[in-house]
Amino acid sequence: MTQLNFEKGDGLLPAIAQDYKTGDVLMLAYINEESWQKTLETGKAHYWSRSRNKLWLKGESSKHVQLIKEILVDCDADTVVFKVEQLGGAACHKGYASCFFRTVNDADELQINQEPVFDPQEVYKK
Secondary structure, three states: OOOOOOOOOOOOEEEEEEEEEOOOOOEEEOHHHHHHHHHHOOOOOOOEEEEEEOEEOOOOEEEEEEEEEEEOOOOOOOEEEEEEEHHHHOOOOOOOOEEEEEEEEOOOOOEEEEOOOOOHHHHHHO
């Protein structure tokens, strides 16, 4: 089994989710050993939620699950890229296809560069 260097990041490593067809970067999250094992076991992206301090299956609330198509591991075994099929068309909890839905314009301001895929208030009725 592939061993990652979890010691280097105090138990957490960056995981970049990338659309396996387009190459678009969808999000950056973190994995720990438990989420890594769950990802390998299930074929679905699992992360470690730093804000909730718990294991997190991407899409457990929204149903916008990420199916793993390929995993890339960097040379130091301390960062991974999950090439995924993003179900539901959106990776971002704010309703956009990618968490990187803003660019910095010439006036050094954030400008939205995507249309939302869903309304977060409808999806995350809390």
